[in-house]
Amino acid sequence: MTTTRTLDVPGGRLRYEIRGTGPLLLLMGAPMDAEAFGPLADALASDHTVVTHDPRGISGSTLDDPEQDSTPELRADDVAALLDALDEDSADLLGSSGGAVTGLALLARHPGRVRTLVAHEPPLLELLPDAAEQRAAVEAIVATFHREGVGAAWGQFMANAGFDVGEDAPGPPPGEPSEQDLANSARFFAHEMLDTSLYVPDIAALASGRSRVVIGIGATSGGLVTARTSRALAERIGTTPVEFPGDHGGFTEQPKEFAERLREVLRP
Template sequence: MTTTRTLDVPGARLRYEVRGSGPLLLLMGSPMDAAAFAPLAEALAGDHTVVTHDPRGISGSVLDDPEQDSTPELRADDVSALLDALEADSADVLGSSGGAVTGLALIARHPGRVRTLVAHEPPLLELLPDAAEQRAAAEDIVATFHREGVAAAWGRFMGNAGFDTGPGAAEDAPGPPPGEPSEQDLANSARFFAHELLHTSLYIPDLAALTAGPTRVVIGIGATSAGLITARTSRALSERIGTPPVEFPGDHGGFTDQPKEFAERLREVLKG
């Protein structure tokens, strides 16, 4: 059984879902919404209370000011408020992509609220040796969106990220769903490019908070992510915090196309 709830936070109203029973586990992405994590949440709900949510400005989480930027710090504050609403002092967290960056900011801004963070492929471009080049590429993707629109921006984004964008490319790669995108798909994509991409990918994590605090931090990399820029950024973060990365099924979107296998791996990792 899935319960859908809303929560008022400064500047927004968050939509979130609760499933299952057991230890509290938050699954989160950015810009991926709760629906993207539904198969994984169902696979974990037998032994966890699983909470998913739409990040502010995405899908069912509406903003007071539609032009407000989405920063990792704001999203981290939202997750802390969500824990308050759940009457939970702390929780385990799986954050994927931008959600992993949210999790990193959550540890820094709200110490002690995360027991274990599994940061799955955080796109931290500033940790790379070619950070200046990658920063320029990210800025060009945003400029492409403003100049040519969503489809052109996704094409540049996926090409720069290392995904195959040719015929027969994987359908689970980031980007608009196959077929004709809905109005919500287009709105989410526009928000991502205009108000989120740069804030997330250029975020610099607080390494001291990640290594000196009470939270156990695990960096996850997809088994087939070798050619992706997020594999590089994940390894760079692992080196900075001195812990080896952990392999998960699939690639950057492994939790969507292999949810049962991903859930089993996540259980193993959370057990330590």
């Protein structure tokens, strides 16, 4: 059984879902919405209270100002507000891609609210030796979106991320995208991608030991940019990355296997 609720936050309203019973576990992405984590949440609900949400400005989470940028800091504050609404001091958290960046910002801004953060392939481009080139590539993708639209921007995004453009590449769902798909993609390119990709984590806060930090990399992510950024972050905080099934979107491709691996990682 899934319960859907809404929560007023500064500048908008969050839509979130609760399922299952047991220790609290938050699953999140950016720009991925709650629906993207549904199969993984279902696989974990037998022994966890699983909470998913639509990030601000995405799908069912609305903004007072649609032109407001979605920064990791704002999204982290939203997650802290969500914990308050759930009357919980802390939770375990799996963040994938931009959701992993949200989790890293949460540790820095709200110490003690996360027990274990599993940061699955955060796109922290500023940690790479070729950060300047990567920064220019992101800026070019955003420019392509404004000039040519969502489809062209996704194609450029996937190529820069290191995927072979094909049916297994990430991006909009197959077939004709819905109006919501297009709106989410437009928001990502116009108001989210730049701040998320260029976020610089507080390494001292991550290494302080107040929260356990696990860096996840997909078993088949190979030479993806997000595999490189994950290894760079793990090296900075002095830990060894943990392998998860699939690639950057492994939680959607193999939700049951991903859930089992996540359970293993979260065990004390």
